[in-house]
Amino acid sequence: MSPDPFALDVVAAARALVGWTVSHAGCAGVIVETEAYHEREPACHAHIGLTARTHILFGAPGTAYVYRSYGIHALLNVVVEPEGTGAAVLIRALEPMAGVELMRRRRARQAGTDLCSGPGKLTQALGIWLERNGGDLRTGPIRLEPPPAGRAAPALVTGPRVGITKAVDLPWRFCARGSRHVSRPWPPGLGASRPRAQVGSGAAD
């Protein structure tokens, strides 16, 4: 299988990118959750067409699209599909693999909770900010690397995308089955065990 998912259609790319590694500024994690966005559906920023904000989405596949969300957070996307088509894969969660102490320091206020279990959390943990918008993910500073050759593709759980108000029924969210590093709300059938200490309300396993 080609190690270049960037030219694939956005849904295939979103599925293929689960299991890849993202690294930046001394930290790295394996992607456990993605979502697909495409200009032909209204939840995608590129739906409004080519503007100052969206032109990166129409650019070369393998480019980083980093934008500010709710005035507070930076969200990381991988631009996919051929140049001229507005499409991207949102990286929603990572399993921390390297530089975990540095991640904890960057997220000092939430050191006890999950470090990368959300699109705004992982950019904070990795030190990714808006200045990375437009960068080439194959050369860095943000690097995207394929899983080791021969590793089986992770089983995926599919569900509707999170946090949007348009095209809410499209099943374009993909989570690694069994991973407890996925963002909330966990999709049905994820198969991950609860983080502990939340049990007690009488529910048995």
Place this chain on the structure above:
DNA sequence: CATGGGATTGACT
């Protein structure tokens, strides 16, 4: 030029 709205998170009732 004024205004509305987020591809979210963490704190609080």
Place this chain on the structure above:
DNA sequence: GTCAATCCCATGC
């Protein structure tokens, strides 16, 4: 469960 934070961009007058 509810809700504020915070700011750039897109839209409308």
